Amino acid sequence: MIARIQGRIDAVSETAAIITVGDISYEILTPAVDIPHLQRHIGQRITFVTLHYMEGNASFGQLTPRLIGFIRQQDKDFFEQFITVKGIGPRRALRALTQSVDCIAAAINQKDSRFLTSLPEIGKRTAEQIIAELSGKVDRFAGTVGGVTAPAARSDQQIAAIEAMIALGERVAEAENWVDRACRADPTLTTSASIMKAAYKLKAGG
Numbered sequence: 001m002i003a004r005i006q007g008r009i010d011a012v013s014e015t016a017a018i019i020t021v022g023d024i025s026y027e028i029l030t031p032a033v034d035i036p037h038l039q040r041h042i043g044q045r046i047t048f049v050t051l052h053y054m055e056g057n058a059s060f061g062q063l064t065p066r067l068i069g070f071i072r073q074q075d076k077d078f079f080e081q082f083i084t085v086k087g088i089g090p091r092r093a094l095r096a097l098t099q100s101v102d103c104i105a106a107a108i109n110q111k112d113s114r115f116l117t118s119l120p121e122i123g124k125r126t127a128e129q130i131i132a133e134l135s136g137k138v139d140r141f142a143g144t145v146g147g148v149t150a151p152a153a154r155s156d157q158q159i160a161a162i163e164a165m166i167a168l169g170e171r172v173a174e175a176e177n178w179v180d181r182a183c184r185a186d187p188t189l190t191t192s193a194s195i196m197k198a199a200y201k202l203k204a205g206g
Contacts, residue, residue, distance in 0.1 A: 002067060006047040012038045015094065017069065019048065028069035029090075031079070031097035032120070037071070040205050049076045053090055068094065075101050078141045085133045087126060096121040099177050105141035108134050118173035158183060160192035161199065178203050 005028065007021035016029045017038050028048055030038065038046070048069030056062040068090060070076040078101045083093050096119045097104070107115035108131055116127035154162070158179050165175035182189065182198035189195045 002050050002052055004047060005050055005067075005069065006045065008045050009038055009042050012042060019046070019069070026067060028067045029094055030069050031075065031094050033098050033100060034071055037205065046071070049073050051076055051080070055090070066090070072101075074141060078105060078138065081134065081138065082130075085126075085130050087129065092121045099173060100181075101141050103177050103180070105138040108138050109136065109142045111135060115173055115176075118171065154179075157190065157192045158195060161195040164192060164196055165199065175199075 005019055005021060005026060007019040007026070009017055010020050010025060011018040012035060014035065015032075016027050019026050019028055028050065030048075048071065051068040051070070053066055053068070054063045055066045056064050068079070070079065079093060079097070082088060082097075083090055088096070098119055104116075104119070106112075111131050113124065113127040113131060116122050116130060117124055122130070162172075162175045162179050165179070166172055170178075178199040179195055182195060182202050185202065186198060189198055
């Protein structure tokens, strides 16, 4: 069982990263939310916490070993709980995780099906299933995760910033996520313009 891999990021696709360790290169599937970060750090070293699983149909002898990599241990822990929901397999979960774990966990606990259905692969029925099976079970992810707390009620300025970002082409869930994170990182932001600027800077990795 491979529990952790440390190596150089050589390439990043829409779903996976190629990590080179010595003379061996590994294809590691990653959550969609981490792809932009990995693309900005090609050529640099990274440590992945990994999860190994077999993909395919055992009855036909068609099984392929896969590695999933997570930048944070808590992301792996959440993922393992997320895929216990009926109908959500590893591949579907990876595509669905386009937002940070703390935001998704908070939405589950708040029974926010609107937020959940904004995620790829998650329709209304699946969102209801996630809430039914995981609500109250993901508290440790929805609270403080890596120094970040779950979203609180938004001010008029935050709402205005979100609406402006949506008007510029951002998806609703993404605009909400970046505004929430920017305001948590700097509580002194008081105008919609300053909040938008900080949100886009954070999104760009600045």
